[in-house]
Amino acid sequence: xxxxxxxxxxxxxxxxxxxxxxxxxxxxxxxxxxxxxxxxxxxxxxxxxxxxxxxxxxxxxxxxxxxxxxxxxxxxxxxxxxxxxxxxxxxxxxxxxxxxxxxxxxxxxxxxxxxxxxxxxxxxxxxxxxxxxxxxxxxxxxxxxxxxxxxxxxxxxxxxxxxxxxxxxxxxxxxxxxxxxxxxxxxxxxxxxxxxxxxxxxxxxxxxxxxxxxxxxxxxxxxxxxxxxxxxxxxxxxxxxxxxxxxxxxxxxxxxxxxxxxxxxxxxxxxxxxxxxxxxxxxxxxxxxxxxxxxxxxxxxxxxxxxxxxxxxxxxxxxxxxxxxxxxxxxxxxxxxxxxxxxxxxxxxxxxxxxxx
Amino acid sequence: xxxxxxxxxxxxxxxxxxxxxxxxxxxxxxxxxxxxxxxxxxxxxxxxxxxxxxxxxxxxxxxxxxxxxxxxxxxxxxxxxxxxxxxxxxxxxxxxxxxxxxxxxxxxxxxxxxxxxxxxxxxxxxxxxxxxxxxxxxxxxxxxxxxxxxxxxxxxxxxxxxxxxxxxxxxxxxxxxxxxxxxxxxxxxxxxxxxxxxxxxxxxxxxxxxxxxxxxxxxxxxxxxxxxxxxxxxxxxxxxxxxxxxxxxxxxxxxxxxxxxxxxxx
Numbered sequence: 001x002x003x004x005x006x007x008x009x010x011x012x013x014x015x016x017x018x019x020x021x022x023x024x025x026x027x028x029x030x031x032x033x034x035x036x037x038x039x040x041x042x043x044x045x046x047x048x049x050x051x052x053x054x055x056x057x058x059x060x061x062x063x064x065x066x067x068x069x070x071x072x073x074x075x076x077x078x079x080x081x082x083x084x085x086x087x088x089x090x091x092x093x094x095x096x097x098x099x100x101x102x103x104x105x106x107x108x109x110x111x112x113x114x115x116x117x118x119x120x121x122x123x124x125x126x127x128x129x130x131x132x133x134x135x136x137x138x139x140x141x142x143x144x145x146x147x148x149x150x151x152x153x154x155x156x157x158x159x160x161x162x163x164x165x166x167x168x169x170x171x172x173x174x175x176x177x178x179x180x181x182x183x184x185x186x187x188x189x190x191x192x193x194x195x196x197x198x199x200x201x202x203x204x205x206x207x208x209x210x211x212x213x214x215x216x217x218x219x220x221x222x223x224x225x226x227x228x229x230x231x232x233x234x235x236x237x238x239x240x241x242x243x244x245x246x247x248x249x250x251x252x253x254x255x256x257x258x259x260x261x262x263x264x265x266x267x268x269x270x271x272x273x274x275x276x277x278x279x280x281x282x283x284x285x286x287x288x289x290x291x292x293x294x295x296x297x298x299x300x301x302x303x304x305x306x307x308x309x310x311x312x313x314x315x316x317x318x319x320x321x322x323x324x325x326x327x328x329x330x331x332x333x334x335x336x337x338x339x340x341x342x343x344x345x346x347x348x349x350x351x352x353x354x355x356x357x
Numbered sequence: 358x359x360x361x362x363x364x365x366x367x368x369x370x371x372x373x374x375x376x377x378x379x380x381x382x383x384x385x386x387x388x389x390x391x392x393x394x395x396x397x398x399x400x401x402x403x404x405x406x407x408x409x410x411x412x413x414x415x416x417x418x419x420x421x422x423x424x425x426x427x428x429x430x431x432x433x434x435x436x437x438x439x440x441x442x443x444x445x446x447x448x449x450x451x452x453x454x455x456x457x458x459x460x461x462x463x464x465x466x467x468x469x470x471x472x473x474x475x476x477x478x479x480x481x482x483x484x485x486x487x488x489x490x491x492x493x494x495x496x497x498x499x500x501x502x503x504x505x506x507x508x509x510x511x512x513x514x515x516x517x518x519x520x521x522x523x524x525x526x527x528x529x530x531x532x533x534x535x536x537x538x539x540x541x542x543x544x545x546x547x548x549x550x551x552x553x554x555x556x557x558x559x560x561x562x563x564x565x566x567x568x569x570x571x572x573x574x575x576x577x578x579x580x581x582x583x584x585x586x587x588x589x590x591x592x593x594x595x596x597x598x599x600x601x602x603x604x605x606x607x608x609x610x611x612x613x614x615x616x617x618x619x620x621x622x623x
Binding site: 003004014015019026042048063064066068082223 | 391392393394396411412413415416419420422423426427429430434472475476478479484485486533534537538541544563564566567568569571575576577578579580583584586
């Protein structure tokens with residue numbers, strides 16, 4: 001009994017000491033003054049030095065909170081209970097949040113630096129006229145492959161994936177829109193197709209791909225490619241960049257028939273408390289030198305035209321990260337197809353996974 | 358066992374190797390200057406320096422530890438009381454109902470528990486942050502403690518209490534001198550299990566963090582977009598060393614030779 005009480009007191013004391021240390025740390029980190037801005041972003045998706053710089057310039061104290069999925073983020077915003085001033089959803093989530101009335105229309109009077117964004121990335125179907133969102137990073141879906149493990153195959157076309165010599169060599173990301181969309185693109189259809197005939201055709205074509213598939217997996221794709229465990233993968237450009245920085249042999253290509261163009265975007269959600277601070281932060285992030293430094297840190301493609309001049313020319317000239325006009329014409333952004341259609345995509349994808357040999 | 362005394366040792370070593378290999382793999386790459394976990398370039402301390410430079414990360418780690426300690430402590434107290442109550446219930450139907458309710462909490466998915474806590478806290482008006490995380494961790498740890506303590510109570514012979522009563526023990530003394538000492542191993546097991554549950558829980562915690570308060574698991578899971586950094590490896594290495602140090606320290610303290618001068622025996 002005595003031992004139990006003693007143990008309990010010891011634990012409580014330890015916790016109290018740690019809390020005091022923590023309060024001191026948090027205090028020394030924060031700026032004086034009650035002006036705070038809460039940014040809700042993906043983890044490691046901003047250069048921490050930029051946050052420090054912003055705090056120095058404005059005197060606003062930034063609280064940086066993180067989420068791991070669009071859906072989780074939306075759940076938190078929808079429920080309220082915490083005051084997020086800014087968040088960074090993907091394009092389909094911008095559309096969903098707009099429909100649920102979770103976003104605040106942006107006042108461009110307060111964001112003069114919007115002029116630095118490439119017009120090509122503005123006014124897209126998921127947010128006409130950019131009423132609610134500003135592109136933060138963008139990228140494509142394509143094929144990352146390792147020529148040293150292959151016998152000279154190239155991937156100008158999606159159809160090259162079906163090459164019989166690639167037996168058990170390819171890994172796919174575990175995502176219905178991506179895989180079915182890839183098959184639709186290979187047939188020359190739109191990756192937003194809602195035509196059941198086209199979808200059936202795409203699903204049937206996928207079945208013939210199964211001998212080449214080694215695995216359908218999530219985040220592990222990057223590791224497998226880095227360690228030369230897989231030679232070919234269907235993957236987003238961001239992850240491909242990670243692979244290439246680690247394994248020099250790997251290269252990335254967006255096939256000619258076209259592919260998906262994805263975005264993560266800055267929005268101001270309904271939970272905003274410090275709207276002026278939010279505009280200041282957005283405007284700050286749109287500065288060419290800030291956007292360039294951020295792109296350099298995160299390693300994704302920036303939509304900021306002026307920032308391109310400040311980045312490593314080699315990177316900017318790299319078709320894999322910044323495809324030229326001609327290649328861009330074949331890229332499509334995912335549209336929200338509605339729940340029923342999404343169900344159809346998921347069913348077809350499941351059917352494909354179950355039939356894999 | 359005498360004749361093949363080597364075999365169990367070899368087996369045990371193999372099991373420990375399998376268990377510890379991933380941890381050492383993590384720690385090994387925390388010294389890698391390359392920046393990822395695929396091939397080792399050269400030795401560096403930079404990731405450890407990065408841990409100490411990153412004030413935000415240190416605050417998050419301390420948050421995590423504080424929440425784990427307090428939630429384990431409080432849920433152990435409540436859980437032990439609950440287990441004793443359930444065990445000595447006269448009404449059998451009631452007892453079974455209680456046990457089933459406890460089991461339901463054990464098996465329900467974390468995501469659902471987390472989401473319902475979020476709804477509850479926002480309805481009641483509890484601000485998301487330290488309090489909400491602590492409360493939810495206490496809540497999901499209680500059933501674990503109950504499950505750990507109940508078998509010990511069932512093991513205890515009822516004659517033990519009868520004997521204590523015959524010897525003139527009061528109800529309070531029975532509790533403190535008979536029941537609690539007997540179930541102590543269960544209490545400790547429950548406490549440490551609650552501690553580990555709290556330390557690595559992501560699904561529930563994600564929903565109830567907010568207003569600048571975050572825990573380590575939420576932070577690490579959120580790195581899904583760009584990959585986990587080696588700073589986290591370095592942090593894992595530090596946590597491992599500190600934990601090992603605490604366990605060794607405890608071992609030496611509890612095994613130290615007892616000198617008669619160490620205090621009056623009671």
